[in-house]
Amino acid sequence: MRTAYSVETVRAAERELMARLPEGTLMQRAAAGLAAVCVRLLPRVYGSRVVLLVGPGDNGGDTLYAGAKLARRGAGVTAVAMDPERVHAGGLAALRAAGGRLEAAVPGRADLVLDGLVGIGGRGALRPAAAALVERIPAGAVVVAVDLPSGVDADTGEVAGAAVAADVTVTFGAYKPGLLIDPGASRAGALHLVDIGLGEVLPAPEAEALQHAGVAGLLPEPTPSSDKYRRGVLGVVAGSARYPGAAVLAVAGALRGGAGAVRYVGPPAVADAVLARYPETLIGTGRVQAWVVGPGLGDEGGPEVREALAQPVPVLVDADGLRGLDPGELRARAAPTLLTPHAGEAAALLGVARETVEAGRLEAVRGLAERYGAVTLLKGSTTLIAPAGPGPVRVNPTGTPWLATAGSGDVLSGLAGSLLAAGLPAVDAGSVAAYLHGLAARLTGGPLLAHQVAEALPRAWREVARRH
Numbered sequence: 001m002r003t004a005y006s007v008e009t010v011r012a013a014e015r016e017l018m019a020r021l022p023e024g025t026l027m028q029r030a031a032a033g034l035a036a037v038c039v040r041l042l043p044r045v046y047g048s049r050v051v052l053l054v055g056p057g058d059n060g061g062d063t064l065y066a067g068a069k070l071a072r073r074g075a076g077v078t079a080v081a082m083d084p085e086r087v088h089a090g091g092l093a094a095l096r097a098a099g100g101r102l103e104a105a106v107p108g109r110a111d112l113v114l115d116g117l118v119g120i121g122g123r124g125a126l127r128p129a130a131a132a133l134v135e136r137i138p139a140g141a142v143v144v145a146v147d148l149p150s151g152v153d154a155d156t157g158e159v160a161g162a163a164v165a166a167d168v169t170v171t172f173g174a175y176k177p178g179l180l181i182d183p184g185a186s187r188a189g190a191l192h193l194v195d196i197g198l199g200e201v202l203p204a205p206e207a208e209a210l211q212h213a214g215v216a217g218l219l220p221e222p223t224p225s226s227d228k229y230r231r232g233v234l235g236v237v238a239g240s241a242r243y244p245g246a247a248v249l250a251v252a253g254a255l256r257g258g259a260g261a262v263r264y265v266g267p268p269a270v271a272d273a274v275l276a277r278y279p280e281t282l283i284g285t286g287r288v289q290a291w292v293v294g295p296g297l298g299d300e301g302g303p304e305v306r307e308a309l310a311q312p313v314p315v316l317v318d319a320d321g322l323r324g325l326d327p328g329e330l331r332a333r334a335a336p337t338l339l340t341p342h343a344g345e346a347a348a349l350l351g352v353a354r355e356t357v358e359a360g361r362l363e364a365v366r367g368l369a370e371r372y373g374a375v376t377l378l379k380g381s382t383t384l385i386a387p388a389g390p391g392p393v394r395v396n397p398t399g400t401p402w403l404a405t406a407g408s409g410d411v412l413s414g415l416a417g418s419l420l421a422a423g424l425p426a427v428d429a430g431s432v433a434a435y436l437h438g439l440a441a442r443l444t445g446g447p448l449l450a451h452q453v454a455e456a457l458p459r460a461w462r463e464v465a466r467r468h
C-alpha cells in the first residue's frame with residue numbers, strides 16, 4: 001500500500017523528529033536522496049548542465065544542497081532564484097563552495113532542471129515571479145520536482161494556475177495526497193520517496209493507493225468448499241429499452257468479476273439481450289448477496305432501486321440510480337451502500353458545477369461520502385474511493401484515459417458489485433474493482449471498447465494474483 005499524508009501531518013512528524021536530531025539533519029537527508037536520484041537520471045554527471053530553480057523556503061534549501069553535491073561531482077550547476085533577496089543561505093554557500101553559481105536568468109539549455117520553487121509551504125496559485133521561471137524551463141531537459149511539483153497543492157492535487165510538469169518527483173518522508181490525485185498526479189511523473197526517518201512518527205495516512213500485493217490479498221479466490229452461493233450472487237438492476245447495452249456490460253463485469261451467479265432484473269427485451277450474450281445469467285428476482293442498481297435505467301427502474309435499497313444487503317448505486325437519492329434513506333441503511341458517480345453525477349448530487357468536482361476531487365468525494373453516509377467511488381482521472389466515515393481515501397493508481405469510453409463505467413459497476421456479493425467491505429470492493437478495471441484496460445490497450453475491458457478482467461486478476 002502506498003500511503004500519503006497531509007502537509008499538517010508531515011509537518012507535525014517533522015517537528016517531532018527534528019526535536020531529537022541535530023539541526024539540519026532532515027534537510028541533509030532530503031538533499032542526499034534527491035542528489036542520488038539525479039545522479040541516476042543523468043547519463044553522466046561530470047560535464048552535465050544542471051539548473052536549479054530556487055524558491056525562498058526550505059524547498060529551495062534542499063535543492064541548493066543537492067545541487068552542491070552534483071557540482072562536486074563535476075556537473076555545471078546554475079541556480080536561479082525566485083527572489084534573489086531570499087535564498088537559503090546555507091544552501092547557497094554550499095553550492096558556491098562546490099563551484100556552482102547563482103545567476104539572474106534561466107540558461108537556455110540544460111540536461112536536468114530541479115524545481116525547488118515551493119514545496120509543502122506553497123499556498124494557492126504560483127506567484128508571477130515563480131510562474132515566470134517555470135515558463136523558462138528549457139525544452140528537452142529532464143525535470144525533477146523537489147518534494148512536489150511547484151504549483152500543485154500538496155493536500156488535494158489541485159492546480160490553481162501555472163505548475164511544473166515534472167518527469168520525476170522526489171518527495172521526502174511521505175507521499176503527499178496531491179502526488180497521487182489528478183490534476184496534480186499527472187504533473188508529478190514518476191515518484192521517488194526518500195526516507196528521511198519520518199516513518200516511525202507518522203500516524204494513519206490521509207490517502208492510500210493499493211498496489212498489486214494489497215489487491216492480491218483481497219481477491220476472493222474460490223476454495224475447495226466454494227459453491228456458487230457462497231461465492232456470492234449479485235443482482236443487477238440495469239438497462240432499459242433506450243440503453244439495453246448497459247445491462248449487458250454490467251452483467252459482463254459482474255460475471256468476469258467472479259460472482260458465483262448473476263441475476264438480472266429488468267425489461268424482458270433487455271433480459272433477452274443479456275441472455276443472448278451471457279447465457280449464464282439468471283433472470284428475475286431472487287435471493288442475492290448484493291445489488292447493483294442504476295446503469296442505463298434512464299427514467300425506468302425507480303421502484304426497483306428503492307426495493308434494492310430497502311434490503312439488508314450491500315447495494316451499489318450507479319448512473320441513473322443516483323438521481324434523486326435521499327441522504328436520509330441512505331444513512332438509515334444498516335448494510336453498506338457504494339455510490340459510483342462520475343464527475344457530472346457527483347456535481348449534481350452536491351449541487352455544484354462539474355468543473356468544481358474535477359478541480360477538487362478529494363473534497364468532492366469526501367463531501368459525498370459524508371452527506372450520504374455511503375462509501376463513494378468518484379470515477380475519472382484518478383478514481384477516488386472515500387469511506388463512509390473517517391479513514392483514508394483510496395486512490396486508484398491503475399487507470400488510463402482510454403477508459404473514457406461509453407459503457408466502461410457499467411463494467412466497473414458489475415465488477416464492484418460482484419466483489420460486494422463475495423463479501424468484500426465496500427471500500428475494498430470499490431478500490432479492488434477500480435484497480436482491476438484500470439489494469440484490464442491497460443492490458444487491452446487503446447482505443448478500447450467497454451466489453452473488451454470486461455473480457456480482459458480475468459487476465460488482470462491473474463496478473464495480480466500470480467505475482468503474490
Ligand SMILES: NC(=O)C1=CN([C@@H]2O[C@H](COP(=O)(O)OP(=O)(O)OC[C@H]3O[C@@H](n4cnc5c(N)ncnc54)[C@H](OP(=O)(O)O)[C@@H]3O)[C@@H](O)[C@H]2O)[C@@H](O)CC1
Nearest residue numbers: 014026027056057058059118119120121122123125127147
Ligand atoms: N520541515 C522539514 O523538516 C523538512 C522540510 N523539507 C523541505 O522543506 C520544504 C518546506 O519548506 P518551507 O516550509 O520553507 O516551505 P517551501 O515549500 O519552501 O515554500 C515556502 C516559501 O514559498 C513561498 N510561497 C508560498 N506559496 C507560494 C506561491 N504560491 N508562489 C510562490 N511562492 C510561494 C513562501 O513565501 P512567503 O509566503 O514567505 O512570502 C515561502 O517563502 C518541504 O517541501 C521540503 O522540500 C525537507 O528538507 C525535509 C525536512
Ligand SMILES: Nc1ncnc2c1ncn2[C@@H]1O[C@H](COP(=O)(O)OP(=O)(O)O)[C@@H](O)[C@H]1O
Nearest residue numbers: 342379380381400401403404406407408409410
Ligand atoms: N480521463 C480518465 N482517466 C482515467 N479513467 C477515466 C477517465 N475518464 C473516465 N475514466 C474511467 O472510465 C469509466 C467511465 O465511466 P462512466 O463515466 O460511468 O461511463 P459510462 O456511463 O459510459 O459507463 C470510469 O471507470 C472512469 O474512472
Ligand SMILES: [K+]
Nearest residue numbers: 115118148150
Ligand atoms: K518543488
